[in-house]
Amino acid sequence: xxxxxxxxxxxxxxxxxxxxxxxxxxxxxxxxxxxxxxxxxxxxxxxxxxxxxxxxxxxxxxxxxxxxxxxxxxxxxxxxx
Numbered sequence: 876x877x878x879x880x881x882x883x884x885x886x887x888x889x890x891x892x893x894x895x896x897x898x899x900x901x902x903x904x905x906x907x908x909x910x911x912x913x914x915x916x917x918x919x920x921x922x923x924x925x926x927x928x929x930x931x932x933x934x935x936x937x938x939x940x941x942x943x944x945x946x947x948x949x950x951x952x953x954x955x956x
Contacts, residue, residue: 876952879925881918889913890936891925895946907946911936 876895882888894908910925910933917925 876947879923881913881915887915888918889915891917891923891930893936893939893943895943897946897950905946907942909934909939911939 876893878890878894879892880888880890890911891913892908892910894906896907897905899905910930912930912933912935914935917923917927917930920926
């Protein structure tokens with residue numbers, strides 16, 4: 876799982892993109908990645924490269940949270956910082 880955000884503060888900053896890779900028991904890969912409209916300034920574009928124009932019109936996190944939860948349910952999550 877990888878997430879890009881507009882900043883590090885819990886309140887005021889938002890997710891900009893989410894990517895999830897999953898493996899089933901026999902090793903088949905499923906990939907899901909999506910841009911998200913933060914409806915705020917995307918923050919440090921020099922870090923994540925996601926300009927407001929590119930994010931405009933994408934779903935907001937609340938619209939995809941259930942799908943992400945379903946993808947991660949019952950799995951061991953591996954992430955990087």
